[in-house]
Amino acid sequence: MSKCEQCIVKQFNSLKSLTKEELVRISGCKTSKTIKKGEVIFEEGDIVNGVFCIKDGICKLSKLSANGKDQIVKLVVKGDLLGQRSLVTEETANLSAVALNDMEVCFIPKSEIISDLSKNANFSMDVLKDMANDLRQADDIIVNMAQKSVRQRLAETLVYLYESFGTNPDKTLSVILSREDYANIVGTAVESAIRVLSQFKKQGLISTSGKKIKIENLEGLKRVE
Amino acid sequence: MSKCEQCIVKQFNSLKSLTKEELVRISGCKTSKTIKKGEVIFEEGDIVNGVFCIKDGICKLSKLSANGKDQIVKLVVKGDLLGQRSLVTEETANLSAVALNDMEVCFIPKSEIISDLSKNANFSMDVLKDMANDLRQADDIIVNMAQKSVRQRLAETLVYLYESFGTNPDKTLSVILSREDYANIVGTAVESAIRVLSQFKKQGLISTSGKKIKIENLEGLKRVE
DNA sequence: CATAAAATATGATATTTATCATGTTTTAAG
DNA sequence: CTTAAAACATGATAAATATCATATTTTATG
Numbered sequence: 001m002s003k004c005e006q007c008i009v010k011q012f013n014s015l016k017s018l019t020k021e022e023l024v025r026i027s028g029c030k031t032s033k034t035i036k037k038g039e040v041i042f043e044e045g046d047i048v049n050g051v052f053c054i055k056d057g058i059c060k061l062s063k064l065s066a067n068g069k070d071q072i073v074k075l076v077v078k079g080d081l082l083g084q085r086s087l088v089t090e091e092t093a094n095l096s097a098v099a100l101n102d103m104e105v106c107f108i109p110k111s112e113i114i115s116d117l118s119k120n121a122n123f124s125m126d127v128l129k130d131m132a133n134d135l136r137q138a139d140d141i142i143v144n145m146a147q148k149s150v151r152q153r154l155a156e157t158l159v160y161l162y163e164s165f166g167t168n169p170d171k172t173l174s175v176i177l178s179r180e181d182y183a184n185i186v187g188t189a190v191e192s193a194i195r196v197l198s199q200f201k202k203q204g205l206i207s208t209s210g211k212k213i214k215i216e217n218l219e220g221l222k223r224v225e
Numbered sequence: 226m227s228k229c230e231q232c233i234v235k236q237f238n239s240l241k242s243l244t245k246e247e248l249v250r251i252s253g254c255k256t257s258k259t260i261k262k263g264e265v266i267f268e269e270g271d272i273v274n275g276v277f278c279i280k281d282g283i284c285k286l287s288k289l290s291a292n293g294k295d296q297i298v299k300l301v302v303k304g305d306l307l308g309q310r311s312l313v314t315e316e317t318a319n320l321s322a323v324a325l326n327d328m329e330v331c332f333i334p335k336s337e338i339i340s341d342l343s344k345n346a347n348f349s350m351d352v353l354k355d356m357a358n359d360l361r362q363a364d365d366i367i368v369n370m371a372q373k374s375v376r377q378r379l380a381e382t383l384v385y386l387y388e389s390f391g392t393n394p395d396k397t398l399s400v401i402l403s404r405e406d407y408a409n410i411v412g413t414a415v416e417s418a419i420r421v422l423s424q425f426k427k428q429g430l431i432s433t434s435g436k437k438i439k440i441e442n443l444e445g446l447k448r449v450e
Numbered sequence: 451c452a453t454a455a456a457a458t459a460t461g462a463t464a465t466t467t468a469t470c471a472t473g474t475t476t477t478a479a480g
Numbered sequence: 481c482t483t484a485a486a487a488c489a490t491g492a493t494a495a496a497t498a499t500c501a502t503a504t505t506t507t508a509t510g
Binding site: 403419420435 | 487488489490
């Protein structure tokens with residue numbers, strides 16, 4: 001099993017502030033897991049009891065609403081820590097996490113890492129910063145949901161995926177989502193999401209082939225009203 | 226000037242975890258302020274550089290969207306700490322804070338309290354918990370915005386105001402908001418908010434007299450579809 | 451590779467919400 | 481108390497989005 005001390009992934013999240021000794025101890029109690037596309041990592045109401053360090057892959061954090069639709073709140077990717085809230089609260093998970101492609105993750109039990117949160121001020125400050133950042137992002141999404149059209153939100157989602165997660169060699173978005181996922185990010189009906197994507201195609205803003213989407217006119221997308 | 230050590234308001238927020246000595250020091254550098262209804266506490270883009278402890282009153286945290294509408298993201302009330310994010314990030318404020326009625330607040334400079342965040346683990350854990358809680362709430366609002374109708378969101382807002390902030394002796398909601406504020410919480414046009422409130426009146430769910438709103442049928446409001 | 455199931459696509463229509471217009475009521479200032 | 485401004489209210493209409501129906505394409509699986 002690989003060691004946390006040597007893992008480069010940790011550079012991208014709060015674990016980077018743990019000391020050598022702390023990392024060695026955590027390395028000894030972590031479990032590595034492979035998670036297949038579509039698999040549930042945890043669900044709303046689950047007791048999570050630890051954090052997942054994402055070594056590879058992407059998952060969605062979503063919440064089921066009363067009308068049966070899943071609202072995607074955040075995408076969590078390689079390098080991120082998943083389930084930081086569980087370290088801090090005694091509550092059950094508020095969101096579900098589902099793999100969008102095959103993933104490699106390490107699970108660190110809460111019992112092992114919780115003490116570092118109070119002993120290592122750098123680490124707790126990092127977690128605080130991360131949470132503050134998530135909070136700002138969430139506030140921004142609230143504003144977008146409330147004030148922007150489906151067209152705008154979908155255009156912004158495509159821009160976000162392009163700028164945050166990049167493209168494959170063939171220039172298509174490296175994050176591959178179903179039309180339903182797009183609808184669940186934007187907060188609209190699947191048919192509406194499909195319709196808007198079709199419009200974008202007709203306008204030459206994107207091109208598609210199956211689930212693959214290529215951004216053809218980034219500036220145009222940014223200007224969508 | 227009153228002293229933090231003896232202030233009961235701090236019991237309701239993270240400041241309760243500061244030691245006697247820390248409180249005495251902070252008491253010496255805080256500034257008490259009276260803020261009039263409608264006054265701006267800070268604006269998007271401002272450098273906040275400290276936290277406000279709300280001794281009395283209510284304010285709204287909102288963000289201006291591109292179309293010129295203000296989206297209210299959160300209400301901050303007596304007992305809460307305002308501006309916790311500023312302690313953690315170097316960024317400027319992401320939201321504006323505006324008093325909804327006359328307020329009494331104490332301002333604690335970041336420079337004085339930041340060191341406590343790394344020295345006092347109880348305090349930083351409290352701030353973390355608070356932030357985790359804000360994050361959960363924000364995620365829930367995203368889901369509501371995306372999946373619920375204006376009617377439902379407005380009904381839920383009324384229930385929230387009733388259950389979180391209570392009523393005056395005459396049974397009207399103690400938080401008094403303009404129709405525009407309601408629209409800006411729900412994320413709809415002012416006319417739409419007014420129309421829905423009128424419907425609720427006709428259905429006997431609420432009654433109004435000017436800005437005062439009385440919940441007449443709480444269960445009915447909770448069942449609004 | 452055949453076939454069923456799932457995902458994508460598009461039209462027709464209904465519903466929700468926004469916008470514009472205009473009148474009424476409430477509030478604040480002198 | 482008067483008066484102007486702001487807030488509230490409501491109708492008419494337009495625009496955005498959801499829903500339902502149905503066809504086509506893609507994907508998964510034996």
